[in-house]
Amino acid sequence: MSFSVTEPTKGTKWFAGVLVVGYALITIAPLLWIIATGFKSGPDSIAYPPKVFFEPSMEGYVNLFTDRTRATQDMLEAAGEPKTWYDKIAREQGTIINGPSRYGERFLNSVIIGFGSTALCMILGTAAAYAFSRFRVPLKDDLLFFILSTRMMPPIAVAIPIFLMFRQLGLNDTHLGMILLYTAVNLSLSVWLLKGFIDEIPIEYEEAALIDGYTRFQAFYKVVLPQAATGIASTAIFCLIFAWNEYAFAVLLTSGTAQTAPPFIPTIIGVGGKDWPAVAAGATIFLLPVMVFTILLRKHLLRGITFGAVRK
């Protein structure tokens, strides 16, 4: 009998398990804390020692989505009975709701800009990667290096030229401007990643489709794209995460119509004292789309891990 060198013993399995669980806890703890803080009341959120067990409150979420003014006792009485549950929560804090806050709009901006730039990046990236992978492009290596080189310095280093350019072109604080900007930043990554994936797909599949009477575009669309789904899914996740989380450009280039959620959330801090539950609620909701997107594409990601193993 022979044993593989890497055969785990019971002890090492335990050790590995503890390590993984420990790491997971360390990673998840801040996340859990943010989610929990979103459901705390104002005093609970800044209590010392910090409260792990607390009475849940929707205060943070109400404050996040509403615009309120601090009211005197007279004004509160003049306003009459609270009409809704969120009215009631606002009154309990001594405030009156004037209307919805801007968080919804900002969140929607994030969705439009994040998914818009990801989609554009995938369309352009796949087309460019396919061309680089399959055709004799003049100066191919130089072009690929140039594309990669756009990622060699932090994008924010060119923030001021971009700001000036955007002002000239009227792209400041527009959805289109932000979509173009995030696409430009992400495109080098997506071209390189996707080229790797497309290189892996044997060219014979397309040739077989050409022989079978399909045009080159049909061969690309019906044979290459399904094969590249794994690569496209994982690249899309990378692009979305960047565009979704981006803060510096969003602060600099957006202020109103096209402002995304990341620069908006900190501004909540300024409205009537440090409203940590509202900030935490905003952050929690902000996390959801990327999570949902990643979970939706999970099937393709897992397939990607085993893909190479079964091909030939």
Place this chain on the structure above:
Amino acid sequence: MAQIRIENVRKEFGAFTAVQSSSFTIEDGEFFMLLGPSGCGKTTTLRMMAGLELPTSGQIYIDGEEVGQKPASQRDIAFVFQMFALYPHMNVRGNISYPLKSQGMGASQIKAKVGEVAEILGITDILDRPVGGLSGGDRQRVALGRAIVRDPKAFFMDEPLGALDAEFREHMSEELRALHDRMEATTVYVTHDQLEAMQMGDKIVVMNHGVVEQFGVPQDIYDWPATKFVAQFIGSPPMNFLDFNGMIGAGHNEVRLNEVSIRVPDSIDGANGKLTLGVRPEHIRLDDGAPYRGRVLATEYLGTTQIVTLDTANGMVKARVPSSDKIRVGAATGLAFDERTITVFENDHGHALRSQANEGVLTHG
């Protein structure tokens, strides 16, 4: 089905010339082999016929129509790839029906056609399986099914047996040949395996360095090689070469090797200078009385025959003799050549000299 004619086809990749001005004709219904070592341009030639590469110059006619610059999708041909290239995201049925879908054929008709093809190839039971888990032979059959399903003008196959196990190749090559005979389809088949080419082909083109060395039926190519390359590439062991300085007159039928006169077929052109006498191992008899002498270096037992390696004044020679002959290593013996089978080559270009025997079959590229 169709005749395919290649005229002065040339292919350059940048500075590299893959195929140099080739011409040959593939008759309707022929099983045609493109044979040569790797890098000889045989696959490029096939891909040009299929439309996967466009020729730099020259014409390709399929069924009388010039298709040289047309894309593959408009040539109505089928191609079987070495790695089969079955679409991995479709099952067997999807793969076989894919060429029919591009023609806009109706679903019921496609179903009938796929069923018919599956019947011919004996794969009806795997039609709904994904292609991922299939054995090499089944993949091969599915690839063939995809090729024959729409009755194309010609089949092109690029080393279709190359990816199979040795034992299975034999079986598949018989299946392929039987399928061809049944469909009577013009088939062009690329291989580097000379045995496969001789065994399956109606005609063979032998290529080397992008040049067509010879073109003809297997027997002619084996018996009367047009160049030294063909003589060596085909046959195992290859043809023996005895280099000598000498001459052969036009109309004459003997050469002198090492002071020994050897009869050869009547020469037409005649030549003078560095020549090579080519003789197949099975056309050498070991005969103590023969004047041309050699010494036995080794013997290899092959069952019914044995290969005897001899050292002669003009180089090493291998003879194939019955294994019942008792041969002693180290012994001196005479070598008798079958005079009807000898080819004389001129050494500079390696071309065979024309003689009464090979005149009809020589076609230099």
